[in-house]
Amino acid sequence: MRNYILALDLKEDIHLIHEYDEWHRNVWPEILKSIKDSGILKMEIFRFYNRLCMVMETIDEFSFEHKGKMDVENEKVQEWEKLMWTFQQKIPGSKPKEKWVLMHSIFEFKSN
Numbered sequence: 001m002r003n004y005i006l007a008l009d010l011k012e013d014i015h016l017i018h019e020y021d022e023w024h025r026n027v028w029p030e031i032l033k034s035i036k037d038s039g040i041l042k043m044e045i046f047r048f049y050n051r052l053c054m055v056m057e058t059i060d061e062f063s064f065e066h067k068g069k070m071d072v073e074n075e076k077v078q079e080w081e082k083l084m085w086t087f088q089q090k091i092p093g094s095k096p097k098e099k100w101v102l103m104h105s106i107f108e109f110k111s112n
Contacts, residue, residue, distance in 0.1 A: 001041065002058050006100040009091045010050040017050055020087040030076035038067040054100060064102075 010017050024045060035043055039062035046053045071077045085099070094101045 002060060002062060004054075004056040004058065005103040005105075006054040006056070007091055007103055008052045008054070008100045009089050010047075010052065010087050011089050012050050016087050017047075020084075021047070023084070023087075028076065028080060030074075031080050034070065034074055034077050038062065038070055040067075053103075 010020055039059040040056055041059065042055075042057040044055045046055070071081070081099075088099060090098065091101050
């Protein structure tokens with residue numbers, strides 16, 4: 001298994017932020033299926049005000065490139081992504097058209 005952490009910002013509008021939360025309490029079944037089919041075993045999204053952090057646990061063979069291809073070919077995923085983009089904004093330092101940004105580990109502690 002592999003773990004990934006990604007970040008994204010929401011628009012700074014408390015009403016949009018609450019609406020975004022509501023959409024994620026009722027994620028479409030087709031979206032959940034696409035997540036599972038791409039090799040994601042577990043996904044959580046955390047929010048502080050407008051900053052999001054996504055934690056993903058995947059199969060070893062998971063790749064963002066493969067998931068991206070699957071997403072482009074899935075009309076329901078494209079519809080969901082278009083809807084979600086009405087709430088989201090680029091995070092500072094992201095590339096053009098980049099939404100979720102992969103975070104890199106800079107510290108790890110493990111006790112014996």
